[in-house]
Amino acid sequence: MxxxxxxxxxxxxxxxxxxxxxxxxxxxxxxxICEGVLYGPTGRVTSRFVADMYGTWDGNKGHLVENFHFDSGTKQKREWFLTSKNDGTFDAEAPDVIGTGEGVQMGSAIKLNYRIKLADAAGGHELETTDWMYLLDNGTLVNRSQMRKFGIKVAELVATIRRADA
Incomplete structure (x- = not known):
């Protein structure tokens, strides 16, 4: 279904x-700049966040640093290491990602699948994650992610990403 x-x-x-x-x-x-919300398994907002992000590229090798500030006062930093391939696919690695995430960019969207290990303070769970990012005409990205454990959706994220100098 x-x-x-x-x-x-x-x-x-x-x-x-x-x-x-x-x-x-x-x-x-x-x-x-990234602004978004996290939804828990019941569909209710469990957290709000703002993140300052900075991406750099050297050819097909990218480095994306994300500094999250949550409404709880918690801060989190994630660094992505990206490798764009000539066929529209890309690899994504980060310290809290198990193995290598696999992405594809096609038209106005990208899809990225990866397995993430949450921090011990967040339960230490390993979640299957699917990120979709959609590019709008004005350059803003809309990010929708779902996280699953044993095939059951346990969290969802919705965020916008836009140029900080816009």
């Missing part, structure tokens, strides 16, 4: 036509 409806039914090919062309080397580059 999930193959045909909802979040899991999306495919990168759905975003080939229409909208601007998403290139992670362009759109995840320089100073960025």
């Amino acid at each position: 999930f193959r045909y409806f909802g979040f899991k039914a999306q495919k990168p090919q759905d975003y080939v036509n229409g909208g601007p062309e998403f290139d992670i080397r362009t759109h995840l580059n320089g100073p960025l």
